[in-house]
Amino acid sequence: MKNRNLLLLIVMAAFVLLGGCAEVVQVGTAVGQSSGVLSARDKELLDKQAMSTAQAARPMTEKEEYYLGRAVAATILGQYRLYTDNRRNEYINSIGRTIALSSDKPYIYGGYHFAILDTDEVNAMACPGGLILISRGMLQRAGSEEELAAIVAHEIGHIVNRDGVKAISAARWTQAVTALGADAAGRFGGRQLAELTTLFEGSVNDVFKTIVVNGYSQEQEKAADESAMIYMQRAGYDPSGLYDFLGRLAREQRGSDRRGFFSTHPGMTERLEMARSFLAAKGWKRMDHVARDQRFNAYRW
């Protein structure tokens, strides 16, 4: 009895020390059972406990995030038309790819892709997994390539910070992971697939509601602004481009009825102030960008 308690203690201690690795427990219980210290039932209970804890703790994989993002984008694209000017699409994608390479996550499962929504609205949405949709109305407000880079870099910041995924209710994700069950080999059973599809649908709605209807938290927006300035500076862009663009939006917000973008992005003045302090703290001075200004004029609307 004493040995049995000692083994339970050691197996659970190993589980905690090694980061909740279910296999560690299974090896421990297998040895425990073969040496007669644990009964088959003890082993089964311990293994089951370890597996369910490991699964519940599992973060969403990048591949899963990619499929979730595709569904979110498919939902958004049901409400907008795509802007089909190849030259401008190429320009935005070039800026995006350049910034992405200087981000904290240069490569993601399906790569970064940028598209322009053909609408006068001011909006930009980062779908999990790397699909970034920016409205023509937003891009038309930019006064330089630095400002375009700021818009794109801010959205890449949301992707790197995984803000979209964080919008999914914790309860829903735990349910999705546990719905997988222990028998993971082969294809899903019919009931399991139906349950996962419902949970997937709910997760898509959670993300959609956050990025389109309610907006991210002020903290998430500020963090994305900060990431944007860091990525811009690394890429060789003038990070003040973000400050300049926020300044435009703040001026417009003051005179607007605060619908649409300005309802999901309140506190533009606070973000502007944060950007100013951040740039000052870093000691980043304004820089010349003649080559980029010339190129921007060729793409200007």
Next chain:
Amino acid sequence: MKKIVWLVLLGSMMMAAVAAAATFRVVTEEATIRKDRKFFAPVVTRVPYGEVLQEQARKGDWLMVNYKGRQGWIHISTVQEQKFDWSSLSGGRAAEATRDEVALAGKGFTPEVEKSFRNKNPKMRYDLVTQVESYRLSEGQVENFIRAGNLREPGGEP
């Protein structure tokens, strides 16, 4: 006495985990092994999702790996470090469990779930998503864009 045996076993498990910490799995749809530690360095070979690679050296954000006899550098953001394969210690049931864990990582929200979701929601514009994903720029185009704009080539020497 038995207490000591168990503690030794636990200790050796932990040491084995530390010693075997240099295995990585590709987590992007496709990863690129390059000749040098630069984003635009010549491509040695490409590695599909899920493949396992052993680290041979590490400098900054780049790992030197060998894939099917082709050696080069791979960016750290395309791979994820793997834990030690505990099944090798016990075999049998535990080996099965480890395979299950690998399968689990690819379970959850998969192409199969996406297909089922699409059947349930036929109005979703997946056709437009595919269109957006088809906007592809070659590495040469991005490199030229960076140079022409007097921007900085990223990811070089740390």
